[in-house]
Amino acid sequence: MGRAHEVRKAAMAKTAAKKAKLYSRYGKEIYLLAKSGGPELDGNLALRKLVEKAKKEQVPADVIKRAIDKVKSGADENYDSLQFEGFGPGNSTLIVKCLTNNVNRTISQVRPAFTKSKSKLGAEGSVSYLYDIESTVIFSGLDEEAALEALIMGEVDAKDIVTLEDGRVKVVGEPTDLNKIKTALEEAKGDIEFDVDEITTTPQDTVELDGDNMMLFERLMTLLNDCDDVDQIFHNVSNYDDGEEE
Numbered sequence: 001m002g003r004a005h006e007v008r009k010a011a012m013a014k015t016a017a018k019k020a021k022l023y024s025r026y027g028k029e030i031y032l033l034a035k036s037g038g039p040e041l042d043g044n045l046a047l048r049k050l051v052e053k054a055k056k057e058q059v060p061a062d063v064i065k066r067a068i069d070k071v072k073s074g075a076d077e078n079y080d081s082l083q084f085e086g087f088g089p090g091n092s093t094l095i096v097k098c099l100t101n102n103v104n105r106t107i108s109q110v111r112p113a114f115t116k117s118k119s120k121l122g123a124e125g126s127v128s129y130l131y132d133i134e135s136t137v138i139f140s141g142l143d144e145e146a147a148l149e150a151l152i153m154g155e156v157d158a159k160d161i162v163t164l165e166d167g168r169v170k171v172v173g174e175p176t177d178l179n180k181i182k183t184a185l186e187e188a189k190g191d192i193e194f195d196v197d198e199i200t201t202t203p204q205d206t207v208e209l210d211g212d213n214m215m216l217f218e219r220l221m222t223l224l225n226d227c228d229d230v231d232q233i234f235h236n237v238s239n240y241d242d243g244e245e246e
Contacts, residue, residue, distance in 0.1 A: 085127035090213035113223035154184025203236035
């Protein structure tokens, strides 16, 4: 087995951690939408769309059901959105997003993750200005020209429209325009298929790490992924394997 086995094992662990975070985030978001707008999909359009998106990202049905059943049972939980910004080794930067029902617990989890990897938390805004927050939609069913026409008709001012190598079209817009972009495209073609429709956080510039810096960064990511309250981590390290592969 040797080195190849260890590399594969580490990649599988990253993939598992990423899936666990995805399931946890959707579970909390579904609960909150069901709590605010009602647990019935037919009467809560926002909830129905979120459930459809969760299914598309292969969130297990029991995760979705548990979140909705929690509301039906009368459970009352409150969540706060927290964002941590920090500086990692070798000019790396990170944005850590949490949805938590215990702010003090979350802080006590996240802060040590940075200190134990020779990294430091920054003040609000110290890192986020280095990232672009945008609506990103990737779809099939319309070509670039037809998509542009649909957006014009829908009075949506997109930042960018490009055709990807696989023929799909990617539209990037303001973070507040996600639903407007999707609605305009759906009105142009009712059966349009969205492969990606989300608010993305993208670094304006990236760095590559090696040696001790990469080891420390990997430790930081592991510690953050071990924090139950951490839902999403965005960073600017281009050669870090986020565990996308199965």
